[in-house]
Amino acid sequence: MLTTTPTLLEQISAEKTKVSERLVRLDADRAAVATQLTDLETAERVLTRVSKTPTARRLRSAAAAEAKTPTATRARGRPPKATTSKSAGRKPNAPSLGERVLALATGKTRQELYTACPNDRPNHVGIAVQRHIRAGRIEERDGKLYATSPAAEQAHAAA
Numbered sequence: 001m002l003t004t005t006p007t008l009l010e011q012i013s014a015e016k017t018k019v020s021e022r023l024v025r026l027d028a029d030r031a032a033v034a035t036q037l038t039d040l041e042t043a044e045r046v047l048t049r050v051s052k053t054p055t056a057r058r059l060r061s062a063a064a065a066e067a068k069t070p071t072a073t074r075a076r077g078r079p080p081k082a083t084t085s086k087s088a089g090r091k092p093n094a095p096s097l098g099e100r101v102l103a104l105a106t107g108k109t110r111q112e113l114y115t116a117c118p119n120d121r122p123n124h125v126g127i128a129v130q131r132h133i134r135a136g137r138i139e140e141r142d143g144k145l146y147a148t149s150p151a152a153e154q155a156h157a158a159a
Helices: 004-051 062-067 097-104 110-116 122-135 150-158
Strands: 106-108 138-141 144-147
Touching (some): 097 110, 106 110
Antiparallel strands (some): 138 144
């Protein structure tokens, strides 16, 4: 029995050494995983913040631009437009909606303006009217819209 006790003690000591080495490795792995988790959480916060900004204002890196190159098939979203002009329903030299609204503001109501522009959405006509009113080019009297005189417009622009 005397010969087996030292042997058993040596085996137990060797096992304790193995267990402690394994614990050191697990602790190092835990620290690395914690660091990676922190990095992932930071990246998630940044992506969330960036995705809330409008796409026109978002800066794109060269890698992101390459990732956005058009592919042969589009799985989601609208199909690409066939025309490249901003307004497909208007000829290149035709007056804009704002110009047409200003020309039509000769004592007509908003409803009459909407019907006078059948190819335009009523909310777009309304937006054009509001822009002209804010700029002082159209004034509203008794529910009717009147274009202001060009002399008053020039005086307003000079001030």
